[in-house]
Amino acid sequence: MKDTAQPFTCLLTGGAGFIGAHVVREILAIDESGQASVLVLDDLTGGFIENLPDDPRIQFVEGSVTDVRLVDRLFDEHSFDFVYHIAAYAAEGLSHFIRRFNYTNNLIGSVNLINASVRHEVRRFVFTSSIAVYGSAQVPMAESTVPSPEDPYGISKLAVELDLKSAHEMFGLDYTIFRPHNVYGEFQNIGDRYRNVVGIFMNRIMRNESLPIFGTGEQTRAFSYIGDVAPGIARAPFVRESRNEIFNVGADQPVSVNELATTVADAFGVSPVLDFLPAREEVVAAWADHSRFRNVFRPGGEVSLEDGIGRMATWAKEVGPRSSTEFSNIEVTRNLPESWKLTSDDA
Numbered sequence: 001m002k003d004t005a006q007p008f009t010c011l012l013t014g015g016a017g018f019i020g021a022h023v024v025r026e027i028l029a030i031d032e033s034g035q036a037s038v039l040v041l042d043d044l045t046g047g048f049i050e051n052l053p054d055d056p057r058i059q060f061v062e063g064s065v066t067d068v069r070l071v072d073r074l075f076d077e078h079s080f081d082f083v084y085h086i087a088a089y090a091a092e093g094l095s096h097f098i099r100r101f102n103y104t105n106n107l108i109g110s111v112n113l114i115n116a117s118v119r120h121e122v123r124r125f126v127f128t129s130s131i132a133v134y135g136s137a138q139v140p141m142a143e144s145t146v147p148s149p150e151d152p153y154g155i156s157k158l159a160v161e162l163d164l165k166s167a168h169e170m171f172g173l174d175y176t177i178f179r180p181h182n183v184y185g186e187f188q189n190i191g192d193r194y195r196n197v198v199g200i201f202m203n204r205i206m207r208n209e210s211l212p213i214f215g216t217g218e219q220t221r222a223f224s225y226i227g228d229v230a231p232g233i234a235r236a237p238f239v240r241e242s243r244n245e246i247f248n249v250g251a252d253q254p255v256s257v258n259e260l261a262t263t264v265a266d267a268f269g270v271s272p273v274l275d276f277l278p279a280r281e282e283v284v285a286a287w288a289d290h291s292r293f294r295n296v297f298r299p300g301g302e303v304s305l306e307d308g309i310g311r312m313a314t315w316a317k318e319v320g321p322r323s324s325t326e327f328s329n330i331e332v333t334r335n336l337p338e339s340w341k342l343t344s345d346d347a
């Protein structure tokens with residue numbers, strides 16, 4: 001019998017967020033038994049409960065992975081076969097200014113889950129790391145590239161990766177690590193002013209505002225449609241060759257932020273009004289090699305940027321603009337980009 005025909009139980013952190021909400025749906029689609037159970041743990045700091053599908057196989061718990069007593073209680077009460085750890089605050093640029101929060105949320109929170117997974121002999125720990133672990137390495141970044149993260153966000157992701165490797169060697173905890181990059185699509189939080197450039201552009205176009213661009217806009221990223229990312233993450237525990245492996249996942253084709261602005265504006269039928277801001281500390285070119293992912297997961301064809309942006313724009317028009325929330329607890333204000341200092345909601 002195939003593994004997916006047996007009922008399984010999993011914990012999915014960050015399921016009310018963008019990538020998590022898609023991974024939940026993919027997990028439910030994989031479940032051939034119709035009896036799987038998915039416990040979603042999310043503190044709703046970046047996600048929305050409405051992102052979750054209405055399905056009796058899902059149980060939602062509002063809470064944080066940093067709450068070790070809650071995490072331990074959930075592991076005591078449920079016998080998780082798999083853990084998908086997707087929760088994080090992924091504002092890479094902002095992480096320089098919220099170092100303590102970043103390491104508490106993204107590193108210590110992860111360690112709480114790893115400890116519990118070791119104690120309860122979880123069969124697979126799936127972790128969404130990031131291309132941020134490579135820093136400004138030569139492109140295309142391959143899994144064999146020596147990681148050298150340049151910001152606290154990337155450092156915390158690499159630390160979790162290393163901790164998983166060590167937990168595997170010491171205790172036999174099996175893992176699969178994904179390093180996605182610049183993912184966009186339906187359910188993304190378009191109201192976070194510090195991250196998700198595609199969402200920021202869409203939100204601002206719907207509010208008749210200009211599109212902020214740090215530096216020249218010639219920095220390149222391979223923007224990745226969620227439909228090309230979420231299925232592999234969901235399938236990982238059922239793909240034997242992905243055991244204790246690391247995979248880049250996402251689109252192959254890099255484009256500049258300027259080109260992205262034009263594509264997004266086209267999807268809304270407007271001309272982009274660009275607002276060039278002083279350059280910030282960021283990697284100039286970031287795109288990755290995905291041959292390892294393709295060999296193991298054998299995904300279908302990739303969604304083009306125009307198609308993916310078109311699908312997301314259709315959804316964004318339905319839900320409408322979101323007010324742009326500020327991070328209330330900046331720890332270091334030195335060198336904080338001017339545009340992030342604004343206190344008005346119209347920034």
Ligand SMILES: NC(=O)c1ccc[n+]([C@@H]2O[C@H](COP(=O)([O-])OP(=O)(O)OC[C@H]3O[C@@H](n4cnc5c(N)ncnc54)[C@H](O)[C@@H]3O)[C@@H](O)[C@H]2O)c1
Nearest residue numbers: 014017018019043044045046047064065087088090182183
């Ligand atoms: N979106 C991307 O382009 C991208 C790229 C690389 C890696 N990732 C990683 O993928 C994961 C998901 O990112 P996303 O874009 O869906 O972000 P998101 O903000 O939409 O989702 C993250 C979810 O985690 C929740 N969360 C945050 N801190 C939590 C905590 N302490 N306890 C419980 N829940 C918490 C948020 O409420 C949110 O629902 C993150 O780990 C991120 O680092 C994302």
